[in-house]
Amino acid sequence: MKIGIVGGGFMGLVLAHKISKTKAKVKVFERDIQPGGLATYHNFGSFIWDRFYHVILPSDSHLIDLLEDLGLEEKLRWRRSMTGYYVENKFYSISSSKEFLLFPPLSLLDKFRLGFTIFYGSKIKNWKNLEKISAKDWLIKIGGRKTYEKFWSPLLLAKLGKNHESVSAVFIWSYITRLFKARSSAAQKEHMGYVSGGYKTVFDRLKEILLQKGSELVLSCSVVKIVPDASGGIRIFYNNKEEHFDKLIFTAPLSVLGKIASPDLFEISKNNQAVEYLGVICMVMITDTPLTPYYVLNIADKEIPFTGVIGMSTVVDLEETNGEYITYFPKYATADDPFWSLTDEELEVIFLKGVQKLYPDFDKKEIHSIHINKAFKVQPLQVLNYSEIIPEIRTRHPDFYVLNTSQFVNETLNNNTATQHVNHFMTNFNIELQTEL
Ligand SMILES: Cc1cc2nc3c(=O)[nH]c(=O)nc-3n(C[C@H](O)[C@H](O)[C@H](O)COP(=O)(O)OP(=O)(O)OC[C@H]3O[C@@H](n4cnc5c(N)ncnc54)[C@H](O)[C@@H]3O)c2cc1C
Structure with missing residues (x-):
């Protein structure tokens, strides 16, 4: 056959x-x-690595089984990783459950509501009902407006760009479930992995x-x-x-x-409703020195053109990247985003201004090379009642x-x-x- x-x-x-x-x-x-x-690869000059950033979570059992089936289990590497937030010109680590619940921009009551949202979300089994309410409305209902504005909105923005308000609560529920699985149950600290090469x-x-x-x-x-x-x-x-x-x-x-x-x-x-996809425009910077201690930095600042910073070298051993640091600056965008019509040179100028705002001490002499990678159809937007349109x-x-x-x-x-x-x-x-x- x-x-x-x-x-x-x-x-x-x-x-x-x-x-x-x-x-x-x-x-x-x-x-x-x-x-x-x-998930393909890209030649960054002195090494080859993923065109876009990828990590494996300890809970990715199907993927890990596949890697074993392919005889690649010995190439799997694990590292403790960190997640950060950039809010009101300050960086915060939310890399352990303790840091998460101490998140300074939130009051004690809001922290409690944030913790409750995550706990409540993790107990939900029937996701079908979550399809009927937007992520924004659900998060405000459970955790309050302040928690939404200071915590969830930047996270959604980092993941989905300006369309983040159109997704249903299923998106954030599945995200919470996956993110918290990244923490090893013993230490409640994040771990992430990759395949050598x-x-x-x-x-x-x-x-x-x-x-x-x-x-x-x-x-x-x-x-x-x-x-x-x-x-x-x-x-x-x-x-x-x-x-x-x-x-x-x-x-x-x-x-x-x-x-x-x-x-x-x-x-x-x-019902004739088309599935809308998000694309990604991503600047990749290869430098002599590290830019960020975080694997993911979620950004809540409208003046910064990218929606996150991915410090790949915080997870991937430097031997893999010829001793150089690799950092991705993604911006998620729908088809109508004016950024798609910009040239790579124009995008580079705009993104570099954002880097300078975020890291004022960063010296451009540290840059080995800059790469602009784009993908127009990446992620279907899980809008309200999404399962009915696929x-x-x-x-x-x-x-x-x-x-x-x-x-x-x-x-x-x-x-x-x-x-x-x-x-x-x-x-x-x-x-x-x-x-x-
Ligand atoms: C920025 C970014 C970060 C990510 N981070 C992670 C991560 O950390 N961990 C993780 O597990 N996953 C991550 N992913 C997701 C992962 O990359 C996807 O799950 C995976 O690549 C999806 O593969 P696919 O084959 O379904 O789709 P695609 O990769 O879109 O494959 C579809 C293929 O079809 C080809 N094609 C299209 N039209 C035609 C045609 N007419 N004829 C022939 N071929 C055609 C395309 O060229 C493409 O190669 C990330 C993705 C992105 C973009």
Whole structure:
């Protein structure tokens, strides 16, 4: 049996790896010149690391199991990490439960309400009700306006940019759940991990195993049309060629699905509401000295153009980055954000002004290089009643499937959830393959 996968990002390649364990032959089509999609790598000059920042949490059990399955468990490294807040021109650490509850910008009563929100949120099991209320309204209702303005709003802004008020309470609930899992239960302190060599190590290994199994990964290949075949299966078109597959799985963003797949194959939204994606514009700075002690610094300052600072070198050993420090400055933006029309040079000037405001003592002579990396479709916005507007994995056609991050209805965007999503899909797909092979 021949199975095609559209999209050679993390999800597409993990899926290909799992399917290639059966008797089926897999062919993955990736538009880019290298695999990995949003989790891909970038040449920063004297080293290669992830184009965007990635960490693994101790609670990422599905992802850690996958790394073991790929024989990469010995390449997994863990470090104690710190999270900071920049509020009213001051930096605060919120890296342990104690620091979290001592957060100085909040009064004693507000701290109590913050603690209560987190405790209450962590006890909620039925997320469906949270879909009906916005994150803002829910957080104010449970924790009060001050806690929202001083604590939650900056965090939402850092994660979602100006659209942060349109997401439902599910977004913040899943975020709380994931964030607090990063703290080891014994010390209640944050720990984060990475694979030595970054995600390039993971993609190189996936590619190697796929090739050993006789499966294929075709790069620089954009699939332009997907149609049902009259005799069964699915036909796709790319690079002036066409090819037939017994089954086809689509893993790219929904906007691509709408453009290339025949409308009789699938139904995206039951009420015609489109899924809106957030993109990210990210300046990456390579320096001789460290800029921040925090892995994540959430920023509550409208004068600063980026929404967070990610001190990757606080987690990743300097040996991995040729002794240089790597810091990411992301800004999350919707499609209509004027920042998309700026050139890289213009973005660099604006972002550097922000760096100077945040770290007035920073000397530009410390900079080795600056890189502007962008991704237009990153994260589907989990708006009110989000689970009602996304496509089902099973489509209208028995041989066509959609499996992508838009289907994360009660989880944040991360590779642990992506792996879990693939595992869940494989449970049913394996049964189908066994009956058909
Ligand atoms: C800034 C940032 C920070 C992140 N931090 C973390 C983190 O700390 N931890 C974590 O676990 N996760 C993190 N993530 C999330 C992680 O990167 C995603 O979960 C993962 O990359 C999603 O993979 P995917 O394959 O589902 O999607 P994508 O990576 O979007 O893959 C889709 C692929 O389809 C390809 N494609 C599109 N159209 C076509 C076409 N017509 N034909 C062929 N191919 C096509 C694209 O080129 C792409 O490679 C982060 C993401 C970002 C952007």
